[in-house]
Structures are given as C-alpha cells and as structure tokens.
Amino acid sequence: MLRNVRRSHVILVLSVVLFGFIVPLDIYLWRKNRQTVVEAKEAISPISSPPTAAVQPGSTGQSYKNDLDAFWARTPHDQERNLEVSAMVAAIRHREERFSDRFGYGSHNPSGATGITQVMPASLKEWSVRCLGREVSQTEYQGNNLAQILISHCQIGRLWDNHNHDSRVVASCWFSGRTDFNGVSEDSENTPVNRYVADVMANLAKVRPDLVSSSSKSENKPCKW
Numbered sequence: 001m002l003r004n005v006r007r008s009h010v011i012l013v014l015s016v017v018l019f020g021f022i023v024p025l026d027i028y029l030w031r032k033n034r035q036t037v038v039e040a041k042e043a044i045s046p047i048s049s050p051p052t053a054a055v056q057p058g059s060t061g062q063s064y065k066n067d068l069d070a071f072w073a074r075t076p077h078d079q080e081r082n083l084e085v086s087a088m089v090a091a092i093r094h095r096e097e098r099f100s101d102r103f104g105y106g107s108h109n110p111s112g113a114t115g116i117t118q119v120m121p122a123s124l125k126e127w128s129v130r131c132l133g134r135e136v137s138q139t140e141y142q143g144n145n146l147a148q149i150l151i152s153h154c155q156i157g158r159l160w161d162n163h164n165h166d167s168r169v170v171a172s173c174w175f176s177g178r179t180d181f182n183g184v185s186e187d188s189e190n191t192p193v194n195r196y197v198a199d200v201m202a203n204l205a206k207v208r209p210d211l212v213s214s215s216s217k218s219e220n221k222p223c224k225w
Contacts, residue, residue: 077157084211085157088167091203092117092156092174095196105145111188114138115148117156117174127151155225162224168213171200173223180220 072082093116105116112121119127121138128136131154132147141147156170163169163179172181175196183193205212 081160082157084165084208085153085160087204087208087211088160088170089117089152089156090207091167091200092171093152094203095199105142105148107142112138114142115152117148117152119148119151119155123155124151127155131155158225159223165211166213166215167204167211168197168201168215168218169223171197172218173225177223178220179218179223181218183218183220 072079096116096118107115107118109118113119114121114124119141124138124141125135128134128141128147128151131151136144136147136151141151156174159170159173163173168181169179172179172183172193175187176183176185176193178193180193181197186192187196201212
C-alpha cells in the first residue's frame with residue numbers, strides 16, 4: 001500500500017515537471033512560428049499588395065490591367081507620363097513575345113534573360129531593390145507576374161525620364177545598355193541593335209505613334225539607369 005502511494009507521488013511529481021516544461025515550450029514554439037509568419041508576410045508585402053489573385057504565372061488581360069492600375073496608383077508621376085511608359089513597356093514586351101514562344105511571364109532565355117521584358121540576372125538584384133525595396137531572386141521573379149510588371153515599368157520609366165522621352169534611345173538601352181540606336185552590334189541570337197529598335201518602334205507606332213522618336217543621329221554612350 002505504501003509502495004503504491006509512493007509510486008503515485010512520483011508519477012504526480014513527474015507529471016507536474018513535464019507539464020511545466022512542455023507547456024512553456026509549446027507557447028515558445030507557437031510564438032516563434034507566429035513571428036516567422038509575420039516576418040514572411042512583411043518580407044513579401046512590397047510585391048503582394050496590391051491584388052495577389054492576379055500574381056500567378058501566365059495571367060493576361062484584365063488581371064494585367066488590374067496589377068498595372070494598382071502600380072500606377074502608388075507611383076508619384078503624372079498620368080500622361082505613366083501612359084507613355086506603359087506604351088513603351090508594351091512595345092518592348094510584344095517585340096520579345098513575337099520572336100519566341102518561350103517568352104512571357106514564365107520565360108527563361110538561354111542567355112539568362114527572364115520574364116515579359118527579358119531582364120538579365122546581373123540587373124535583377126539592383127533593380128528589384130530599387131523598385132521593390134528588397135532583393136528578388138531570378139526564380140521568384142520568373143514566377144511572380146506582378147514583380148515583373150513593377151520592375152519593367154519602374155526601370156523603363158527611369159530610362160524614359162533620364163533620356164528625355166526618346167523612345168529609340170530607350171529601346172536601345174533596354175537591348176544593349178548603350179544609347180546608340182543605329183548600332184549594329186548583335187546579341188547571342190544574332191539580332192543587331194538597330195533591328196531590335198526598329199521592331200520596338202513598329203510596335204510603339206501601333207499604340208502611340210506620337211511617341212516614336214524622330215531622331216536619326218545617335219550617340220554611343222552608357223545609358224542612365
């Protein structure tokens with residue numbers, strides 16, 4: 001009888017000790033997990049707010065327009081300037097999509113260029129920090145439509161402003177990193193600069209012919225990003 005009482009006492013003591021250890025541990029892990037979730041949400045918030053429903057690979061049409069409207073709503077420029085940049089982005093994007101069925105939101109060119117406007121990996125780190133407030137990996141960029149829209153409009157918009165709204169210079173810069181839109185240097189797919197610029201201008205003429213640059217002489221200078 002005494003032995004049974006002692007055994008019950010030991011079990012009770014052990015239960016109290018284990019309970020006192022496990023419960024605080026559970027609370028700690030719950031709080032830690034909650035903190036991790038909050039930090040993760042804060043980390044992606046520059047991209048995922050506005051509407052996340054449209055941020056899916058392959059979205060087109062109305063979802064693209066919704067994402068773009070949300071982007072312009074928080075961009076400190078006048079409406080006409082933003083419409084000009086949108087036209088320039090569309091002209092560049094359609095040029096890329098015209099020449100390869102690989103291109104689009106989920107595209108990845110053998111040269112390393114990714115997404116709707118074919119951003120190079122060497123540029124993505126700096127541009128994502130500048131435009132989104134944090135670094136975005138190439139894998140994330142490839143799968144995030146909204147990130148592609150934001151960075152494309154942000155960077156092409158910077159070129160548009162820094163080069164006096166000269167569409168030929170902007171197209172040349174996007175393709176080669178130089179302002180020489182009459183250049184004949186070629187990329188890895190044997191496309192010379194002047195042909196790329198002509199293709200982009202043809203696209204631009206369909207939506208905003210007034211933005212097609214009339215300049216004929218070009219200078220070979222580094223672009224102002």
